[in-house]
Amino acid sequence: MTTFLILLAILLTGLAAASLIVRKRRIRARVAAEDALKHIFHCDSSGTPCTLNSLAGALSCPIDVAAEIAKTLGEQNLVAVRGSELALTSEGREYALKVIRVHRLWERHLADETMVGELEWHKEAEEKEHTLSHEEAESLSKRLGHPVYDPHGDPIPSPSGRLPGEPGKNLEAFREGETVRVVHVEDEPGNVYKDLVDAGLYPGLDVTIRERTDRGVVLEHEGRATFLPGVTAGNLRVERSTAPVKTGPRKTLASLKPGEMAVVTGISPACRGLQRRRLMDLGVVPGTRIAAELRSATGDPTAYRIRGATIALRREHAELVYVD
């Protein structure tokens, strides 16, 4: 009897393991196929030809594997082969847009609703784009208030599969002394993106072009000047800013001592999503007069008088509110 039970247990464990392996392999195949569709889509929209070679490079796999993938996609009527070039069929394009939508929604979610750092966004979304179901993606989109841009400034395809062109222009298009607003910070390659993040640049930020040389460009924002080499600056897209030019470090709400009063000039673009909405719902918008009233017995949070109500905010949030 006992022997029989042990044998049964081993058998069941074996079956479970086998099904896991099969599942894993199926997922891996799906990931490769979806990544391939994305690559062909990006080639399409940037106007560069997509070949088996470029596909193999994008998927970092041998060319015969890439060929196998292309063949399967062709059988599924997602990819059409024209000579040596690969192109998406309309079904393929729709599929690719869905994957991109999930990817960008997930990045938006990471930026707005989590404390995951910006350098991790892309990597996590690369995985999530293959596993999130359509329903999950739509309920996520709803919760986020149906965003139209990801945190890098890339437009999010609509559920019906529409996508506008890239926003903004290259920095080249603007002169020294002009103030521009960052609308897109390219997140690939990762090391260039890291330089841009380290320079404190993110979509929504106003920067002034201080100097332009052959080697690169000097930008000034929030009281600091940053030199960006040409390659790095090429990964920024900007548009003309209508905001008045501001130099010098920003004063924030957190600097007020009890009894002091100030007028809000803006909320940091780094304050996104839910946090931003909550703050604005409290009446923290440009022009609001805010007085610091009380410090808690432990020194943080501080209670502020905002539009007739006394509201306690933690220091980390008060630092996101610019005042004058």
Next chain:
Amino acid sequence: MNPLNRDERLVRHGLDASSADVVIALAGNPNVGKSTVFNTLTGLKQHTGNWPGKTVVRAEGSYSFNRRKYKVVDLPGTYSLLSASADEEIARDFILFGRPDVTVVVVDATRLERNMNLVLQVLEITEKVVVALNLMDEARRHGITVDDRSLMRELGVPVVPLVARTGEGVPALLQRIEEVATGSYECRPRRVWTESPKLRKAVDRVVERLKRAFPTLPNARWVALRLLEGDQRIAEAVRTGELGRIASLEGTAVMRKAKEDARVVA
């Protein structure tokens, strides 16, 4: 003594909200005494804590005034109807799709500026609004005076000063609710507009198309703003035509009933 008890025109029905003639939605910021207003009207005893956000579930009650039966729906307290929190969605959906005959917005007279945000948003959605200026006693205690007549002119809807705890001002509130419900007071709500020309142009383009599809839509601009914000609930209402049904209603429940009565008499 509670002056209400002497008002023989008011009969409270507590929870029994069946077969009401008029549906009232009670909206307001958290912690403005909205539940107290609800209790005063219906005779129920909902707990009212000195905490923001006490009313978590939707409560209903009813009363009769001048032989009409009013159903009162207490909506969750919210600061706004724009963000996507569950409470705000409940409140927003009821005001829009629940088609209340009157929406009473309870505001705190001592923090009028902050409360005005919600009032203005409600006015965007519906014009049948009565503003209850609650906590007048506290305002007096703090030396704050609110010019309710000029507020009424600014907003274009009735404003009633109120002390819900003691019942002061409640008869006037009942009266105003009746007037707005029956249409004898005509609301001309103020609607806010942004300075941004880019936004204006965008809204105009959507409004133009909305007007073509739903010619009688009373709050086209608000619907346009919601669509531009990507509100899928509203988009769904446009897609299915649900919005059209709201727009094509022949007035409020009271007016419908009055018409039916007239038909019976004739």
Next chain:
Amino acid sequence: MSSREEILKTAENLRWELGERFHDLTVEALYAEASRIARKTVSAAGTRPGFDFERALDRLVTGKWTGFPIMFALLGIVFWITIEGANVPSSFLASVLIDSLHPLLKETGSSFGFPWWLNGFLFDGMYLAVAWVVSVMLPPMAIFFPLFTIAEDFGYLPRVAFNLDALFRRAGAHGKQALTMAMGYGCNAAAIISTRIIDSPRERLIAILTNNFSLCNGRWPTQILMATIFIGALAPPLLSSAVSALAVVTVVVIGVAMTFIVSWGLSKTILKGQASFFSLELPPYRPPRIWQTVYTSVIDRTLIVLWRAVVWALPSGAVIWLVSNIHVGNASIAEHAIASLDPIGLLVGLNGVILLAYIIAIPANEIVIPTILMLTALVTGMTGVGSGAGVMFELESEAATAEVLRAGGWTLLTGINLMLFSLLHNPCSTTLYTIYKETGSAKWTTLSALLPLSIAFVVCFLVTQLWGLLF
């Protein structure tokens, strides 16, 4: 394309053009208008009164040196009134419901010709469990909740959250958790409902999952009994009550420490990385309306929770009676269960009786000690205590209780471990049901039961092993 679809398409395309600033612009326009209207219609009296009572009070209750002493003093007063005030009605209810009504019901049952098992099942099982829960649970809750609600209505509680937020921030939690914790000392189930005041979902979950570490009203008697019998008895008679009080306070402090540790742990693991926004409104002070408060807090909080407890106590009383009276072979189910649970119990320094009592008395911690006493009498075959199998009882004197427990093989280690287990184990079923209602998730409810339970087992196991090494 239909005109309706065209509207949606137009809006969708415009959304990308308008970009992210759109929401901000809408809100800014609304507030600008709100400001303009307010300026036009509101006028504040030019001179503020020379002495602003509210501001002075705020300075006092949030002051660096005054804030915490005031808070502890008030909390102390509330607990003192609750404990002292509940004694009289509790013993009154016990004497009516348990001492008088229970025998009367059994007699009535017999006179109607009920068979012994029906009589036992109905009155010794179900009725007694409910009576016990009501008499122990009702009076403290009916005192504690109104007091708490008065402090809430006055506006003091938000100031407490304001003062304590820094501590909770470091544990990744919300300042308002201080209040739900305090509420938990009255009743965990009511405290779970009160977590609604925490508006951010992540912090609310933390508050729900850790509320159990606030020692509730039903567990205080267990702590005091164990401390008196096993720890107080070690000290010289003069000091014994002080020593046992100190032991109970230590348990409470361990509970507070566990709250912070587990909150921190949760925010670093399962609930990692969710961003949240903290804002806390400090409402103006308002004179509380005492009678209405008493009324509504009794209705809203006490009775709802009591009702849930009664609903759970009924089947539990039935189970308690059944397991002690149904025999399989030559022993009752309870005895079989105790025998098989004993090895596990002894491993964590408890015993089979305690584990079984915690399993079958899950609806309310109030009936754990009566169940333990009954089961101990059952397995040891003691005579002269209690009134038979399946009939819960308590004894007047602590010495007599100690005697029963020692006969059941209890030592100092058992006492200490029971105190720890009682503090750390899973919430009662009333609370679990409330958690399920509030979170709407079986996953979180399961976690809220298993997390404390495994902590309780691990802690008791470690204490037992350490004890073995030391003595």
